[in-house]
Structures are given as structure tokens and as C-alpha cells.
Amino acid sequence: MKNKRGVICFKNPPSILGYAAVAGDMEANGPLKGKFDKVFQGDMDGEKSFEKAESKMQLFAAKQALKKAGLSPDEIDIAFAGDLLNQCIGTNYGLRELNIPFAGIYGACSTMAESILIGSVFVSSGYVSKSIAVTSSHFCASERQFRFPLEYGGQRPLTAQWTATAAGAVVLGKQNEGKVNVKAACVGEIIDYQIKDMNNMGAAMAPAAVNTITKFFKSTKTQAEDYDMILTGDLGQVGSAILSQIMDKEGYPLKGKHSDCGLLLFDRQRQDVHSGGSGCGCSAAVLCADVLKRLETGKLKRVLFIATGALMSPTANQQGESIPGVAHLIFLEGNIGHGNCD
């Protein structure tokens, strides 16, 4: 069946054994205040560069998730991790001391869902028994790579998003070892609706989210009502508005079930983030600081987590190319119900 391509319903759904989220001080003063495992101070937290600070965050998130899972690094069979920086240096330097077999991935802001998705396939297949997914982003490190220096006096358009300084990590193990299971997943396609404005990433990513969510709904014969939360990350205000409008048109209205990590991490009224947060750390931190806890305690039962990535390259953009988007989905279910995904 053509529309099933990319949709995976796990026969042995892996479960989440431990998770951790860290954030910078601005993120930690947002609506999720007090929910992070650690707050990093200032732009560098005592390190010599933004990049080193990002690696430090990622390492802390990984170690903390392992600690909460009651595992040591040598009990983890494989790590799937990545970040926004060239050659994924946040990850390569951050995780090098753990000596975990490592496969680096790049999915822009979709990296958290992508790394959990791949880790789940590995665990579910039985080739590995435990894996870890880690991602991070750092506002300052991203700005200097993709845009302007921090002290440059430019105005950001209202459609622009704010790259979160945050990291998250999730440890995956066999079915029902933890309290939350990864029941299903959907690998997104590269969707490009010819948006060229690098200050409007939400618009570049929204069609990818539409594609992945509708494909998953069709394939599993479900709709928004079947879930407690449909969590995208990070479309921001503009992308979220576009998503819900198109989903209505497509005949799959989200009916108040939709939330967006970029809007949950920051308070747009109080914090100067324009359209909302972004960066792989944003969705990772929202998932690990808040949503997984609510799934564990039964406040949420069935959650679709769709991390969206704008695959933006400044080089390609300057050459006149548009910004492709991708959205990967994972279906998380609290341990209370053991139904199949379809």
C-alpha cells in the first residue's frame, strides 16, 4: 500500500527507560520553569565557546537520562544522536567520553523524533537491547553558523523563530521495561513547498508536518480524536496556524488536540522569541521535561510527537534554493493500555 510507506507499527514496542532535559536560563524561565533536570547559566556556562557549552549540555542530558534509567554507558548498545552544528560537533564532542557505539544523524529540528524512531527500530528488531537518543541546540552557536553575530544590530522579522538553548536524551529498552512505549512511527518525506525565507521556517516545515500526520492517520485509520495530544515541534505560531488550517482542508481537523513545542517552551507574550522556539533542543526539552512525565503519570495516554525540521543551508539558500522540510512522527503511549497501534 503506497500510503503505508514510512509507517512502522512496532510488533514489540520499545519502552522509555529514562529521560532528561536541560535548558539555558531563558528557556528555564519560560512556561516549563522548574521542570528541567539542570539549568545552564549564561551563554557559555563557564566554557570557552558556545559550541563547547552545547556539548556540555548534551553530555549532561545523556548522563542524567542514563542515571534515571539506572544504567551505565557501557550497558547501552547504540546511540543515535545529532545537533544543528556542522559535522554535528555538539554531539561528537559531547558524547565522545561515553564510548557508546554511535551513529550520528542530522534531521535539523526533527532530530529528536528521528533519533528515537531509529533507536526504536533497532530495539524492536532485537538486534540491540538498549539504545539512547540525544539531541541539543544552542542559540548562540546556531546564530553564528546560520545567521549573524550576537551583537549585530539587526531586526528579526515577526515570523522568525528563536533557536532554543536546550538538550534532551531518551533511553530506550525492551517492551514494558519502562512506563511509556513507542508504539508506532512514521518516517517523513522531504517536502518542499518552495519557501525561500529563512526567517519563516514554520512555513517551510508545515507542509512536511501535514504530509506525515495525514499519512499516519490514513495508514492507522485514526484521527485527532484518538489521541490526547498531537505535539509538533517546532512550527511556532505561524507554522502552527498554517498546519491547522491545512489539516481542516484535508479533512483531518486537529480539533484542539494540537500543541507545538516552540510555543510550549517559551511564553511569547513575555519572552522576545517572535514566532516561537525552534532547534532540535526545543522539541527534545519539551518532550523530556514535560510530556514524558505526563505520559508516565497517566495524565496523558496517547501522544503523537511530530518533530519538524527545516533543512536549511545558508549556502543553498544564497544560491537561490528553497528550504525543504521534513517531519518524523513517533506515537507514544503510556503503559496503562496495551493496544496495538492500528
Add this chain to the structure above:
Amino acid sequence: MNMSYKEYGQLVKKMSPGSPIYKTFPLAFLIGGTICSVGEALRLWLSSMNMSKEECGIWVSVILIFITAVLTGFGVFHKIAKFGGAGTFVPITGFANAVVSPALEFQTEGFILGVSSKMFIIAGPVIVYGTIAAMASGTICYIINCLGGNI
């Protein structure tokens, strides 16, 4: 998704908030005007000290560049620019900030490959095309003068 690129582009345009010009225009006028007034005050002050018109112009530029560099270094300039927009960008302050900010930020890559080579990543085009424009207008003036004109 049953939508052409054009239709989607139109939807995006509709859903994307534009720049609030009722706020940005007056602010740019106010802050840009203030910077220019400071420049003019400096010029009057300097010319009261018997400086020639040309010397005054040079010193006003130097002082404004110096103030911008200091404010950029202390992390204040970009906060003013957030409100000032074109008001801080268009005067010489914008140019000074565009040189100082990358120089500061790329210190972590060292003085050669960081500070000095990245210093002109934003302001470089202004220097290149400013020089070309000066050469072109100079050539035109020279030709006209050769032909008996006087400019």
C-alpha cells in the same frame, strides 16, 4: 496536500504577520534622528574649536564609530538597534556595529582565522561596492573635466 506552490505561498503570506510599520517607522525616525542630531552637535562643537569643515566631518565619524564600538562591546548596541531598526543601521553606526560584532564573536577562532578574517563578513560588500562606486564616479568626473567641464 492538495495545494499548488503558488496557493501555498499565498496562504503563507496571509498567515505571516508583517512588520508593524506604525511602530517601526516612527522609532527609526526618532532613533536615527537622535544619532544624526548627536553627530550635528559634535560637528558644531568641533567647529567652535576652529576646525576646518573637512576635519570636523572626519572627527564626527570617528567619534560615532568609537561610541558604537564601545556600545557593541558592552552588549548594548543591539538592544538599541532592536528598536531603532534602520535608524541605527543607516548612519555610520550601523557600519561600525557590522564590523565590531563579528570581530568580537569570532575571537574563539583566534586572531587570524577568527577576528581579522571574519571582521568584514557583513560589512565587506559595503567596502567593496563603496570603493567601486567611488572609482566609477571619480572616472566620470575626470572625463567630464578633461572635456572642459568643471565638477
